[in-house]
Amino acid sequence: MSNNNGGYSSNNYMRLIFPSRPANVAFARVAIAAFATQLPFTLEEIDEIKVATSEAVSNCVIHAYPDSVGLVEINAEIDSGLFRLSIKDTGVGIADLDAAKLPSYSTNPERMGLGLVFMDSFMDSLSIETAVGRGTTAIMEKKPSNPAPDDQDQAQDVYEP
């Protein structure tokens, strides 16, 4: 695959809006992972972005709109080699954000309460803006660990969809 301008330095963005249905969790993580591959992420890093996206969208489905279907809006951006992801709902909001960040904060025995832990661990940064009755936005950033896509030895690890 040849690329005259190096490709990876180009800035880019995308927006996805979809209803908070469980079937859209897989759709969202696959779409976001495909977009993220415009940066030289390794396969492992792409898997981490998939998990983080899956957790954030699952939170919208389960928690933001517990008794209804609402809209989830994802904005993804590539900005000077940095991948920035914002996942927004206009649902119920989080009353106690500090408690929600604790591992195993879950009201359901079939759930592990690890969603925010995975988002925080698998991305370089996570910030959450929330207001009860207004909704929640999770903003995450990640930079490829290998910023030199023209390095032939390491380029083999880069995910090609």
Add this chain to the structure above:
Amino acid sequence: MKLQLEKVGRTLVVRISGDLDLESAPAFRDKIDNVLTEYEMINKLVLNLAEVNFVDSSGLGAILGRYKKMRSRGGFMYLTEVEPSVSKVFELSGLFKIIPLEHTNEDSAI
């Protein structure tokens, strides 16, 4: 996600393929629990994850739920053939500390 369930003596072997997430977790739970309810003699559950390439916290929760169910009826559960692409979520969750991954292949787990 697809599930293949096979009863071998008192062991239930479940081969999972596809993604284990919020959408697929309920079917995973219900299909396994139905067999466990029908056959009370089953005392070992083996989950073969060779064909699973994505697991998130919803998937982990469903796996942990089956482990708790097996323990509550005096049985055991084993995981086999966990792919590198999903092992990180298991490690980070601490689930490997609870659920044994003693066997790398299904036959030795049965």
